[in-house]
Amino acid sequence: SAQEQPPQICVVGSGPAGFYTAQHLLKHHAQARVDIYEKQLVPFGLVRFGVAPDHPEVKNVTHTFTQTARSDRCAFHGNVVVGRDVTVPELREAYHAVVLSYGAEDHRALGIPGEELPGVFSARAFVGWYNGLPENRELAPDLSCDTAMILGHGNVALDVARILLTPPEQLEELREMVQLPGTRPMLDPADFLGLQDRLKEMPRPRKRLTELLLRTATEKPEREEAARRAEASRAWGLRFLRSPQQVLPSPDGQRVAGIRLAVTRLEGVGETAWAVPTGDTEDLPCGLVLSSVGYKSRPIDPSVPFDPKLGVIPNTEGRVVDVPGLYCSGWVKRGPTGVIATTMTDSFLTSQALLQDLEAGLLPAGPRPGHAAIEALLSSRGVRPISFSDWEKLDATEVSRGQRTGKPREKLLDPQEMLRLLGR
Ligand code: FAD
Numbered sequence: 387s388a389q390e391q392p393p394q395i396c397v398v399g400s401g402p403a404g405f406y407t408a409q410h411l412l413k414h415h416a417q418a419r420v421d422i423y424e425k426q427l428v429p430f431g432l433v434r435f436g437v438a439p440d441h442p443e444v445k446n447v448t449h450t451f452t453q454t455a456r457s458d459r460c461a462f463h464g465n466v467v468v469g470r471d472v473t474v475p476e477l478r479e480a481y482h483a484v485v486l487s488y489g490a491e492d493h494r495a496l497g498i499p500g501e502e503l504p505g506v507f508s509a510r511a512f513v514g515w516y517n518g519l520p521e522n523r524e525l526a527p528d529l530s531c532d533t534a535m536i537l538g539h540g541n542v543a544l545d546v547a548r549i550l551l552t553p554p555e556q557l558e559e560l561r562e563m564v565q566l567p568g569t570r571p572m573l574d575p576a577d578f579l580g581l582q583d584r585l586k587e588m589p590r591p592r593k594r595l596t597e598l599l600l601r602t603a604t605e606k607p608e609r610e611e612a613a614r615r616a617e618a619s620r621a622w623g624l625r626f627l628r629s630p631q632q633v634l635p636s637p638d639g640q641r642v643a644g645i646r647l648a649v650t651r652l653e654g655v656g657e658t659a660w661a662v663p664t665g666d667t668e669d670l671p672c673g674l675v676l677s678s679v680g681y682k683s684r685p686i687d688p689s690v691p692f693d694p695k696l697g698v699i700p701n702t703e704g705r706v707v708d709v710p711g712l713y714c715s716g717w718v719k720r721g722p723t724g725v726i727a728t729t730m731t732d733s734f735l736t737s738q739a740l741l742q743d744l745e746a747g748l749l750p751a752g753p754r755p756g757h758a759a760i761e762a763l764l765s766s767r768g769v770r771p772i773s774f775s776d777w778e779k780l781d782a783t784e785v786s787r788g789q790r791t792g793k794p795r796e797k798l799l800d801p802q803e804m805l806r807l808l809g810r
Pocket of ligand 1: 398399400401402403404423424425426429430431432433436437438441444466467468469487488489490491513542545681686715716717718723724725726727729
């Protein structure tokens with residue numbers, strides 16, 4: 387039975403969801419073998435290509451992932467696009483179970499006129515560009531304008547704002563935006579009226595953040611801080627109760643020149659309040675628009691159910707609905723929200739569900755060929771995967787190139803160069 391044979395398990399995607407799922411499976415089953423397939427040449431998903439460069443301590447989770455990848459029951463196969471180079475049914479045939487952990491690679495569009503103008507980018511592409519994602523390395527955003535408008539107030543929007551405001555030489559350190567050198571906040575105290583009274587109802591993290599904003603917007607700064615702000619050459623602000631209506635073109639229609647925002651007001655109370663337009667609008671000039679209103683998963687393969695509205699794979703506790711032996715974890719399971727710690731908890735739960743099913747005899751019995759079968763398929767299709775030790779060579783090159791300029795690493799951006807360095 388499958389229980390006597392070492393279970394062969396396949397994970398699709400090598401971001402936090404993929405690695406935490408693999409880690410839990412290896413820890414809680416002494417024989418399980420886990421193969422991780424990844425479409426990029428390099429591992430770690432958004433830890434490498436999303437998390438901002440001034441959050442190096444967050445990127446340290448890769449040490450744990452590296453330990454997992456070095457296990458002799460785990461293998462990393464980069465440069466394999468599941469859904470194109472190999473299909474999900476082929477993986478299901480070769481393995482006892484398949485876990486889809488392929489994240490949310492698309493962005494939500496604004497759906498407003500002018501969105502296609504040069505100078506408008508999704509935060510997803512912009513983050514990919516400053517983080518060295520090969521597909522975004524030619525993005526070349528024109529940063530010569532005076533004003534950038536970021537649509538959205540989420541974590542990604544704040545990352546993008548901080549990166550735009552921070553001089554490159556400071557990106558090695560962690561600084562929070564309020565104290566960012568050379569910058570001053572522009573917050574309208576009117577936006578914060580009445581918030582003081584509501585602080586006590588707020589959950590702790592939001593309370594701390596709101597208190598900080600409230601202090602910054604309404605308190606008179608001390609002398610030293612006032613002098614710092616007066617000298618600042620860059621400024622940032624948050625605007626509330628505005629909804630993007632149209633990207634305004636330059637007179638020649640060739641690029642972005644501003645944005646029209648609908649003024650909104652809240653109806654209802656508390657967490658369920660929603661914004662409705664008042665009928666007023668406000669036009670603001672800017673040379674760059676970054677829409678940061680969320681990431682979105684894509685369907686991977688016609689054989690896998692997909693909920694286009696929620697942008698997730700329909701599942702119960704990580705078991706893909708109606709497809710025995712198929713599981714999901716991370717952003718593709720619960721949508722593109724939550725930090726790495728949330729993704730870890732969620733991935734452990736998926737792994738637990740899989741191990742329970744294995745224990746209950748719900749996975750296919752008898753031996754499965756695992757990677758041997760997939761390797762043959764890939765080779766017949768001219769696909770040459772990248773192993774974890776290949777990645778460790780590329781990693782060493784990046785680190786040594788970075789050392790020359792005092793950076794933690796100088797990322798390789800060109801897949802062709804990566805392959806050359808590996809002697810391909
Ligand atoms: P991902 O990390 O996206 O991993 C998915 C992997 O699947 C990728 O490697 C992708 O290449 C691969 N893949 C996709 N399609 C295929 C395919 N067809 N075949 C094979 N492989 C495929 N969290 C924090 O805790 N701290 C932070 O500072 C932080 N900053 C963030 C900044 C940004 C800009 C973003 C977007 C997120 C940030 N997060 C942060 C959240 C964190 O990145 C996510 O919680 C986490 O990465 C989600 O993990 P995942 O594995 O589901 O997705």
